[in-house]
Amino acid sequence: xxxxxxxxxxxxxLSRSYGKVKALDLLSFQIVKGELFGFIGPDGAxxxxxxxxxxSLLLPDVGxxxxxxxxxxxxxxxxxxITGYMPGRFxxxxxxxxxxNLNFYxxxxxxxxxxxxxxxxxxxxxxxxxxxxxAGKLSGGMKQKLALSCALIHxxxxxxxxxxxxxxxxxxxxxxxxxxxxxxxxxxxxxxxTPYMDEASLCDRVALMQKGKILTIxxxxxxxxxxxxxxxxVRSDNIYQLIIDxxxxxxxxxxxxxGQDVHFIEKGGIxxxxxxxxxxxxxxxHHHIHIQNINAGIEDCFMDLMKEE
Amino acid sequence: xNRFRGFVxxxxxxxxxxxxxxxxxxxxxxxxxxxxxxxxxxxxxxLHIAVYDQSQDEVxxxxxxxxxxxxYFILDQSIDHPSQIEESFKKGxxxxxxxxxQDFGENLERLGVADLQIIADASDANTANLxxxxxxxxxxxxxKKLNATHQIPLKIETQVRMLFNEEMKGVYMFVPGxxxxxxxxxxxxxxxxxxxxxxEFGTMEVLLVSPxxxxxxxxxxxxxxxxxxxLDAVLILLMGxxxxxxxxxxxxxLLLLTxxxxxxxxxxxxxxxxxxxxxxxxxxxxxxxxxxxxxxxxSGFIFPIxxxxxxxxxxxxxxxxxYFIIMIKDIMLKGVGVAYIWxxxxxxxxxxxxxxxxxxxxxxLRLE
Numbered sequence: 001x002x003x004x005x006x007x008x009x010x011x012x013x014l015s016r017s018y019g020k021v022k023a024l025d026l027l028s029f030q031i032v033k034g035e036l037f038g039f040i041g042p043d044g045a046x047x048x049x050x051x052x053x054x055x056s057l058l059l060p061d062v063g064x065x066x067x068x069x070x071x072x073x074x075x076x077x078x079x080x081x082i083t084g085y086m087p088g089r090f091x092x093x094x095x096x097x098x099x100x101n102l103n104f105y106x107x108x109x110x111x112x113x114x115x116x117x118x119x120x121x122x123x124x125x126x127x128x129x130x131x132x133x134x135a136g137k138l139s140g141g142m143k144q145k146l147a148l149s150c151a152l153i154h155x156x157x158x159x160x161x162x163x164x165x166x167x168x169x170x171x172x173x174x175x176x177x178x179x180x181x182x183x184x185x186x187x188x189x190x191x192x193x194t195p196y197m198d199e200a201s202l203c204d205r206v207a208l209m210q211k212g213k214i215l216t217i218x219x220x221x222x223x224x225x226x227x228x229x230x231x232x233x234v235r236s237d238n239i240y241q242l243i244i245d246x247x248x249x250x251x252x253x254x255x256x257x258x259g260q261d262v263h264f265i266e267k268g269g270i271x272x273x274x275x276x277x278x279x280x281x282x283x284x285x286h287h288h289i290h291i292q293n294i295n296a297g298i299e300d301c302f303m304d305l306m307k308e309e
Numbered sequence: 310x311n312r313f314r315g316f317v318x319x320x321x322x323x324x325x326x327x328x329x330x331x332x333x334x335x336x337x338x339x340x341x342x343x344x345x346x347x348x349x350x351x352x353x354x355x356l357h358i359a360v361y362d363q364s365q366d367e368v369x370x371x372x373x374x375x376x377x378x379x380x381y382f383i384l385d386q387s388i389d390h391p392s393q394i395e396e397s398f399k400k401g402x403x404x405x406x407x408x409x410x411q412d413f414g415e416n417l418e419r420l421g422v423a424d425l426q427i428i429a430d431a432s433d434a435n436t437a438n439l440x441x442x443x444x445x446x447x448x449x450x451x452x453k454k455l456n457a458t459h460q461i462p463l464k465i466e467t468q469v470r471m472l473f474n475e476e477m478k479g480v481y482m483f484v485p486g487x488x489x490x491x492x493x494x495x496x497x498x499x500x501x502x503x504x505x506x507x508x509e510f511g512t513m514e515v516l517l518v519s520p521x522x523x524x525x526x527x528x529x530x531x532x533x534x535x536x537x538x539x540l541d542a543v544l545i546l547l548m549g550x551x552x553x554x555x556x557x558x559x560x561x562x563l564l565l566l567t568x569x570x571x572x573x574x575x576x577x578x579x580x581x582x583x584x585x586x587x588x589x590x591x592x593x594x595x596x597x598x599x600x601x602x603x604x605x606x607x608s609g610f611i612f613p614i615x616x617x618x619x620x621x622x623x624x625x626x627x628x629x630x631x632y633f634i635i636m637i638k639d640i641m642l643k644g645v646g647v648a649y650i651w652x653x654x655x656x657x658x659x660x661x662x663x664x665x666x667x668x669x670x671x672x673x674l675r676l677e
Contacts, residue, residue, distance in 0.1 A: 055518050057676045076674070077520065085518045089511040095326045096319065107315025108519045150515075 007066075008033040008158055008189040009054060014063035016049055023049040025212040026063070031191065031205075036184045038220075039193040040200050040298070041209030047193035048088055050209075051162045054191065055085040067158060081109075084156030088163045090147045094136030098127055098146055101135050102153060109154030119186070120149045123179050141172030148179065159183065161192045165199065177202045197299035208302050215305040220298055227296035229253075229304065233261040234277070236286040245284045249277075256303050263300060312521060316529030323503065324533060330499065338491045338541050342548045345483035356440055357385040358405040359397045368414030368423075376407065376447050381440070398430050405429045405440050422464045431471035441469050442554070484549035485637035486610030488542060488568065489630050493575050493604050495538045498596035500531055500579030505592040514676065523672050531576050538575070542568035558644025567640060567650070570657050571633045577664035578629075584671035604630045629660040 009031040016024040023046045031037045039047045052058040053065055056076035065072040067079045092101050099113075102124070106112050117124075127142050127149075135146060144164060151159060161180075165173045177199065180190055184204075192203070200206045201220045208215040208223070216223060236242045242262050246255045253267045266272065274291045281289050324330050358376070362369050377384050385403050388394060397403040410416070410424035417423040427444050431437040445467055456462045504527075507513040516526055546564065549555040557564065579596070586592045604610070607621060608630035614622055625631050632653040639645045647654075 052514075052676060057514060057517060059675060080518050081520050083518065085515065087511050087514045091511040091515045093319070093323070093512060094510070096322055100319070100322060104315055104319045105515070105519075108312050108516070108521050110312055110520065 006033050007031070008035065008068065009191065010064075010066040011050075011054075012064050014050075014053065014060050014065060016046075016053060016058065016061050018049075022212050024053075024060075027212075027214055028063075029207060029214060029217055031189065033189050034184065034187050036180060036190045036192070036202075036204045038200055038203030038206040039191070039209055040195070040197060040206050040302070041193075042195055044211070045209040046212040047209060048162055049212075051085075051160050051191065051193060055083055055160050056080060057085075081154075082157045084151035084154065084159045086147050086151040086159075086161045086164060088166070090143045092135040092143060092147055092150070095134060097132050097134055098138070099131040101146060102149055105150040106153045111154050113153065116153055116155050119155055120152050122182055123152070124149045126175075140168045141175070144168050144172060144176060145179075148176075152183070156188065158189045158191065161190065163193050163195065165194055165196065173199070197297070197302060200298040206298070208298075208305060210302075210306055215302070223301050224296050224298060227301050227304065229265050229296070231294050231296055231300055232264045232266075232274075232277075233258070233292045233294045234264050234281075235261050235288070235290040236281060237288045238286060241284070242281070242286060245281060245286070249280060254303065254307060256300075258297075258299065263294075263303075265304075313525055313529055316521070316525065317532050320503070320530060320533045324537070333499070334495060334537055334541065335544075337494065338487070338545050339548070341487045341491060342484070342545055342552070345487055354381060355383050356381060356404050356436075357402045358382045358407065358440075359386045359388050359394075359403045360384060361388040361391070361394060361406060361408045362413075363411045364409050364413040364415070366412075366414035368417055369409040372409075372425075372448060372451055373407070375451055376444060379443070379447055381443050394428060403430070404436065405444065407444065417463055417465065421461055422466055424466050424468070426468045426470065428470045437471055441471075445469075484545065484553070484555050485634045485641070486605075486608065488545050488637060489571070489608055489610060489633050490601065490604050491541055491545060492538050492568065492572055493600055493630070494596070495541055496534055496572050496575030497579040497582065497600055498593060500534050500576055501582040501586065501592040501596055502589050503534075504530055504580065504583035505586050505589045509588055517674060517676070523669075523674060527580055527668070527672065531580065534576060534579075535569075535572060538572045539565075539569060542572065555641065557641050559640035559646065563647065564637065564640045567633070567636045567654070570654060570661070571629075574629055574633075574657050574661040574664070577661050577668060580668040581664045581671065584668050584673075603628055607631070608634050610634060629657055632656045 007030050011030070012028050014024055014027040015022065025046075027050065039045075039050065041047055049058065053060050053072060054067060056067075056072045056079045059073060067083065070076075070078045070082075072079055093104070096104065102113050106116070123145050127138070127145050130138065130142065135143065138146065148161070148164065151161070165176055168176065173196075180192065181202075184190060194200075200208075200223075203220060205218060206220050206223070207217045218226070234242065234246065239257065239260070239262065243255055243257055246252055246262060246264055251266045251272055253265045254263075255265075256263050277291060278289050324334070360373050362373065373384070376382055382405070386397060388397060388406065394406050394408075397406065406428045408426040408428065410426075413423045413425070425448065427441050429437040429441050448465055448467060452463060452465055504513075507516060507530075521529075542565070546557075546561075546568075550557060578600070582592055582595050586595065603624075607614070607617075607625040607628055609625070610630075614625050614631060617625065636650045636653045636657075639650050643649075
């Protein structure tokens, strides 16, 4: 089958438990070659467990995982040759310099820094001026770039990045996603997990995960486009009181704080006018009330799906 | 092979850049040897001796004078009957009796060989050993000067007897003991910690997903420590021989091979520990409390095993340390060859294989 060759990762009926806790609950999905695929969900959603199973570091309890044509249980040796894995904690040797870390990871994969320099050039060039510095003394963003360089040094076909942007400053996060886009153009399939909803729109497709289950898988724009409920962003001078008052409002379905706004969804579509809502809030003693109809973001969808679970 | 080399180079960087590791590797052996060595004093001065001269000739008198004028010894009394030897010791002042055989000078002149006996009070084993060595050195010096004018070299057959403690228990025990201790510390603790560290920092995860085989990971981690522990063994032996004048009667090759076997045993134990523990702290705890104390207490290093309660003797028998100390002691002090120590060697080898087998079984290609 022609399409079969286009599948980079195929997961079928995958479950994995730690004792009584179900970390993964009957997951099934496919990732196409060359895709930048995001797994999005809060801590404890099962992202790390899933990645470790795909990287052949953990055995599934039930179900099968195939990376390319290789089974993660039987052919784990083959998988380990073609995957680049970057664990959640930056797995660098703190007492080795930037250059030594890279050389080491290159050597254990049987290659050298010179051989694959082109591949990591864009990422590595940012930290190359510090190549004599010990990895432990690098900033978060630089550590992240070094860890990515290390994961890439053996030219993997599939890159598995477990929460690469957690604990990294905003500027470095943006830079990092630019790098991933660049790597994608080289044909590398990238699996990335993140707890940040705003990073979802940067992926080709995303899986929203919660408590070991996938809530939905789709293109980020399709997920938001399929969201049929109408959302109002409400703002006032007392956001804490605003949340409480909105929750008490008789038409309310859900209320979630989003930065400075509160996203408000009504039961069965909008039935109250903005004026009615403003009056209600005035009564409750709010000032500077601002109400706006908005389009759903990934986080809105996620909150909504979570509630349905 | 390149992979393996990269791995070993990395390990050396770790060791080289961690001052604590270096301190443990170099500082502890030197400090321990010095402490144990100097606690047992090795200075002798004005020790009282007695001479039982059965021949009363020129040569025997000359040797006696030479010994007394050395400054180390004072002639307490001259003895003229064998029964007086033990008597003189029992007074507690005389520490050594030199016995010249009959016709000492004549035998030396005519036959080229003469008999001499040195009897020492070995209740203080260390001093006894020192003074007999000093006495022998003086006699040899005398002979050397004599031989300078003789064509056929003359010989004095010196026979040393240690009274009250014939086997010289306790002497020089600190060198084999320290070796057992230090090599255990370095090999077991350092390897288990260094593997646990990879787990703690999450780098093990990446090593596991790399195409490296578990054997390569383990040997790569251990190889630098084999080299370093071996250097430490040599360092301890050199200090024992040159600073504390410890004799090496047996083959030094055999001695080093024994040390190497013990190092391998300790390393495989270290690997085994590291396959079980998850953090450096636990690795250190097990190595220190679980191994260091038994090495010190149950190896015969400080307390003789024969004097222990039966249960502790059994425990000592199923721990590997005792066998190493027996081997080292026999090679160094008794000068025995392989024929006498192969059993203990086999026991150590058995322990090594057992630990390796268990480690291989326990080492996981995956996370849990």
